[in-house]
Amino acid sequence: MTEQKEANRPLRIAIVGAGPAGIYAADALMKSDADVSIDLFERMPAPFGLIRYGVAPDHPRIKGIVTALHKVLDKEQVRLLGNIDYGTDITLSDLRRFYDAVIFSTGANADRALPITGIDLDGSYGAADFVSWYDGHPDVPRTWPLDAEKVAVLGVGNVALDVARVLAKTGDELLPTEIPPNVYEGLKQNKALEVHVFGRRGPAQAKFTPLELRELDHSPTIEVIVDPEDIDYDEGSEAARRHSKQVDMVANTLEQWAIRDQGERPHKLFLHFFESPAEILGSDGKVVGLRTERTQLDGTGNVKGTGTFREWDVQAIYRAVGYLSQNISELPFDDQAGVIPNEAGRVLIDENADGPARYLPGTYVTGWIKRGPVGLIGHTKGDANETVACLIDDSANFGAAESPEPEAVLEFLEGRGIPFTTWAGWYRLDAHERSLGEPEGRERVKVVEREDMLRASEPNKV
Known part of the structure; x- marks a missing residue:
């Protein structure tokens, strides 16, 4: 015993x-x-x-x-x-x-590595780092470079859509949320007018959820664009749609967007499929473009390269290929x-x-x-x-x-x-953040600095 x-x-x-x-x-x-x-x-x-x-x-x-x-x-x-x-x-x-x-x-x-040429260029970022910045993590820099007018996001999961959506929205759209002042000021200066999301495989292999996908189209400033040529399925893809309601809902949404007329919303968000990132192009140590190889389905839902390459004019690239x-x-x-x-x-x-x-x-x-x-x-x-x-x-x-x-x-x-x-300290920090948001009609304003969080968590220190 x-x-x-x-x-x-x-x-x-x-x-x-x-x-x-x-x-x-x-x-x-x-x-x-x-x-x-x-x-x-x-x-x-x-x-x-x-x-x-x-x-x-x-x-x-x-x-x-x-x-x-x-x-x-x-x-x-x-x-x-x-x-x-x-x-x-x-x-x-x-x-x-x-x-x-x-x-x-x-x-x-941490961000999972993406072993392609140019990944370390200035202007090439990990999605996890960007997410930490806009979520007010105390251990990351307080500013973020947002001077690129055309941006690429590599990956077709929910994190990729989060990154693309935040990049495509205006600072004022996000102001009612809990973002801290430094993030709002950064997003106000964001120059992105085009955001391109790239997936190596097809619509039936995308990893985002239907709700997350549809939310892209809710913003009055974001025009979501899908190329009809990217709507393609093989036997494996059709099987995936039959066996998963979520996969079918994602595919249906993308199909509807591919056939509609393009609107006049100022920020364009392109969802590209069958484009495999091959190289990040640079000049003077900075990102100036992305080279992708066109892929095609092989019958099983997987893809193979076609040997056809395309270069995209972008000045910043975010890899959202998984956490580590x-x-x-x-x-x-x-x-x-x-x-x-x-x-x-x-x-x-x-x-x-x-x-x-x-x-x-x-x-x-x-x-x-x-x-x-x-x-x-x-x-x-x-x-x-x-x-x-x-x-x-x-x-x-x-x-x-x-x-x-x-x-x-x-x-x-x-x-x-x-x-x-302590847990009691969280209640104090929570009340402090809510009090910061109240004058602006916001639920809360997140405190970023670690020392400020500690101070707010202690009794009678705020």
Whole structure:
């Protein structure tokens, strides 16, 4: 019998990452039969991860997920400890002193590489960096170069559409959202008149959702244009449409846009298919164009090159070809897949060794660090349930934490002089941001500077 059972105390769990994946894991733990006490560690002073720093500001319906996450963090079994950088402020070895098990839900916040010539030119950007800027992330520059009149976005997922839509909208269109003043001022200076979105395959292989696609056409300043020659399907594409209502809805929308007359809205947003990025063209170290190779369907829904190339006049390029998780200290990492090797959430060591799998004791993963950056936010619920089921099954064999008292970790952080934030602090920051927006009739104005966030999170400091 372990010390945990003998002491008749709750199972102490640390979750590293207080985005949706981490909060869903906390919820799953509380819904299990186990008696649990959970601390959520977050690198930012505020919780909610991707919802706060990865969702476009003009998508309040997605940000509405925060309401459900709020209810989880309101539970007495959960404690938020923000502004704590895992690997610097606290390590896995430290966490093992205070907790019986640790779940990592650190997500994916870097841009996946695109290995084509010219990718490093001035004017070539990663979508994740741009998203962080317009979402007011405290750790990125406060300004963004928006002097290109013609812009390319590489990729046909929801992030690509977010980037294209923000680039094509006016600053005044986005002002009613929560964007901070520096982002509004930057977008007011945006010179983009044409935004070109490029997909390597066809309409039936696009990864964006029907709702996200249709939202492009809602702006009074954006004319969405699809070339009729890009509407093409093979046997594999038709099968995809038959088997997925979403795929069929996307294809139908694109077909309708391809046959309509072009309107007079000032900003043009072109959706190009069957164009594979081959090279970013440069002059004097700066982007001056994009070369693509025309592709064609091969019968299976995949494409092959035709050997026909085209050059596009653009002065800035954003790659939105996927997010990538970053290595986590003291844990194994699969650089190719961008995940921590795991089996149903249990962290694997010696994955390829002969004999039964070996796991890192009391260590688990959930969300994108577990399965890669695919799927929608809600899909992380299933990840969390699977991981938590494994953790509960293993709990009888956990080695007892040395100092499981809830106060022990707080004393450790205070002893290191780490200015951590709490759930009560979030309520104060939330109220402060709402007060900033109220005079302008906005729901909130996001605070950007880390020090300002910390100050607003403390009692009587604003």
